[in-house]
Amino acid sequence: MFLRSATRRNSVRQAAASDASHESFTRLRNLASRWRDGPAPLVFLLPPLLVATWFVPDYDLQRLAKFLIFAILAMGLDFLAGRGHLVSLGQAGFFAIGAYSFALLAGTCDGEPLLSLLLGMLVAGLIAGGFACLAGVPALRTRGVYFLMVTLALGQMVFYALHDIPLFGGSDGIFVCASPRAIEVLSLSGSRVYYLMTVASFGFAVLLFWCLRRSFFGTLLGASATAEVRLAALGYAVLPIRLAAFTLVGAVAGYAGALEAMRFRFVNPELATWHLSGLLLVMVILGGRNRLWGAVLGAALVIGLEDLLVYWFPDHWQIGIGVLAVVVALFLPNGVLFFARRLSFRRLGVWLVRQKESPLR
Amino acid sequence: MSFEFLLLQVLNGLHHGLLLFLVAGGLSLIFGLLGVVNLAHGSFYMFGAWLAWWASGVFGSYWLALPVLLVLVALGAFGLERALFRYIYDKPHLVHVLLTYGLVLLLDEARSLLWDDDVHGLEAPPPFARSLELGEDLPDYPVWRLVVSGFCLLLALGLWWLSSRTRFGAAVRAGVERREMAEGLGIDTPRLFLLVFVLGATLAGLAGALATPIASVYPGLDAQVLILSFVVVVVGGIGSLSGAFFAALVIGVADTLARDLVPAFAGVAVYLLMFAALVWRPEGVLAKRN
Known part of the structure; x- marks a missing residue:
């Protein structure tokens, strides 16, 4: 309160930078990292995704949509776990809450189909965010391992609630009861509309998390993980920062859940299974944590591998995912992006800097 | 619902809790000492249960199989432990979760490949294969359940003795409290880690084997036990055996009673209890206060 705002902000940035993983970048490496952590790759990623709408068969569009939904989920989890060190194993719970909310709400609005679907998705996100906020108050009082166990229990609680409460249709689940016109949008002939909505959502999610990472809020969240005492000394309350991040990511997971509900037009408690939360963590770490595109890359690798495995070993495909998780944990704990950086960006950067700074020039 | 029936359900809940303690006690010690988040701990329980069913069939006797x-x-x-876990002790929790999540999938697939994905039951072993008749409107009470409860109590006493009256227990407690200090005093922590890990896993396997003759074995046993054990550890406090013991009893009774009293919220009750405990004391209800 006594420091001027700008000074205080700088102190927070310094506190956040005291984390060993934030190295001081040279200008060129800064440029490379801006590329890597900025939205620029969208320019190359979106056109093929959009063109695919007209050239890829429906089934493969569904798989692509699945990848995009998981990429959104993984980006959210990465913001929590990578930036805020809040390793949550309960994201599947909020995903399922969003999906069920959408399934129950979609029928209540009979306006313009696209608008009502969009409204349903946003409300589903809000509901999931509300639950995340409610659950976050007790859960965020814990740290580290406790937080992990508490969020795992949270996801399991959602699973049982969806399973046991009659309104939610037990283990059979419920159908998404959208209005007939909205169903038309989602039906087989209209699945391209759904796919385009997913692509757009993915694009927005990338921009959202890019902004969050750059924002002062993102810095605060990072500082709350690495320099909690200094942050408190600067007059910030840590719990509201964490709660805001947890709520926001819960809302994004709920929105993704609504997309998933639309994909099958059917929801069941399996959406809340903790295996899904575990799979999300595999994606985040495989790609490279605390990197905007790490989660997306991880989602692409895991979903792609899952497709191949289901094709090759329909009965025991989980062996492949298990081996992948163990191998990544032992040999690639910093993820593929880190590995790639070590191989190329760093050497290229060092080489370029040397060229530029050579005294002969 | 009569008073006698409720009393019987409390007894069932205590039985459930005592078995849970065997799993959660080991889990809590592994957390406390090794600092490893072991999601694969439930898989040891699952393997104990499936091996009990399989080996009883092969040897023809539960007592030989045990x-x-x-x-x-x-x-x-x-x-x-030798092949995987010892390499990740110093890594962040995220890596522990990843490795043990992979192990959960691998061990579950191994179970599926070794046996099948069906539900199997097992008779209670010979001297205890009876039930006590309690009265007109009460269900019969299997003797095996009483035997197991008694045995678990004995084991809990044994664990208490091991942890508070032996050099090994003192070393473990020292490791949980201040690992560097314990190492400085010449305690061989890698060996201690190995022993505690194997002990915890064996206890979980034993719990699975003891539960089999009453409960059946089925896929998905691992996650069910694992997550309940997590709740016990959260309530009881990490690294505390006595905390795990009392928390397991409370959770066991609450879980069993909720199934009778509020069936629609049966699965949720335990977790609500955990959240209440967290609001009250985030470091575990029975954990020591700093």
Whole structure:
């Protein structure tokens, strides 16, 4: 309160930078990292995704949509776990809450189909965010391992609630009861509309998390993980920062859940299974944590591998995912992006800097 | 619902809680000492249960199967610790979760490949294969359940003795409190880690084997036990055996009673209890206050 705002902000940035993983970048490496952590790759990623709408068969569009939904989920989890060190194993719970909310709400609005679907998705996100906020108050009082166990229990609680409460249709689940016109949008002939909505959502999610990472809020969240005492000394309350991040990511997971509900037009408690939360963590770490595109890359690798495995070993495909998780944990704990950086960006950067700074020039 | 029936359900809940303690006690010690988040701990329980069912069929006797399966589970845990776990002790929790999540999938697939994905039951072993008749409107009470409860109580006493009256227990407690200090005093922590890991896994396997003759074995046993054990550890406090003991009893009774009293919220009750406990004391209800 006594420091001027700008000074205080700088102190927070310094506190956040005291984390060993934030190295001081040279200008060129800064440029490379801006590329890597900025939205620029969208320019190359979106056109093929959009063109695919007209050239890829429906089934493969569904798989692509699945990848995009998981990429959104993984980006959210990465913001929590990578930036805020809040390793949550309960994201599947909020995903399922969003999906069920959408399934129950979609029928209540009979306006313009696209608008009502969009409204349903946003409300589903809000509901999931509300639950995340409610659950976050007790859960965020814990740290580290406790937080992990508490969020795992949270996801399991959602699973049982969806399973046991009659309104939610037990283990059979419920159908998404959208209005007939909205169903038309989602039906087989209209699945391209759904796919385009997913692509757009993915694009927005990338921009959202890019902004969050750059924002002062993102810095605060990072500082709350690495320099909690200094942050408190600067007059910030840590719990509201964490709660805001947890709520926001819960809302994004709920929105993704609504997309998933639309994909099958059917929801069941399996959406809340903790295996899904575990799979999300595999994606985040495989790609490279605390990197905007790490989660997306991880989602692409895991979903792609899952497709191949289901094709090759329909009965025991989980062996492949298990081996992948163990191998990544032992040999690639910093993820593929880190590995790639070590191989190329760093050497290229060092080489370029040397060229530029050579005294002969 | 009569008073006698409720009393019987409390007894069932205590039985449930005592078995849970065998799993959660080991889990809590592994957390406290090794700092490893072991999602694969429930898989040891699952393997104990499935091995009990399988080995009883092969040897024709539960009593012959029991030592064999304990040795098998212990050997499995020994192998996993040497081959995988000892390399990740110093890594962040995220890596622990990733490795043990992979192990959960692998062990579950191994179970599926070794046996099948069906539900199997097992008779209670000979001297205890009876039920007590309690009255007109009460269900019969299996003797095996009483035997197991008694045995678990004895084991809990044994664990208490091991942890508070032996050099090994003192070393473990020292390791939980201040690892560097314990190492500085010449305690061989890598060996201690191995012993505690194998002990915890074997206890979980034993719990699975003891539960089999009443409950059936089925896929998905691992996650069910694992997450309940997590709740116990959260309520009881990490690294505390006595905390795990009392928390397991409370959770066991609450879980069993909720199934009778509020069936629609049966699955949720335990977790609500955990959240209440967290609001009250985030470091675990029975954990020591700093």
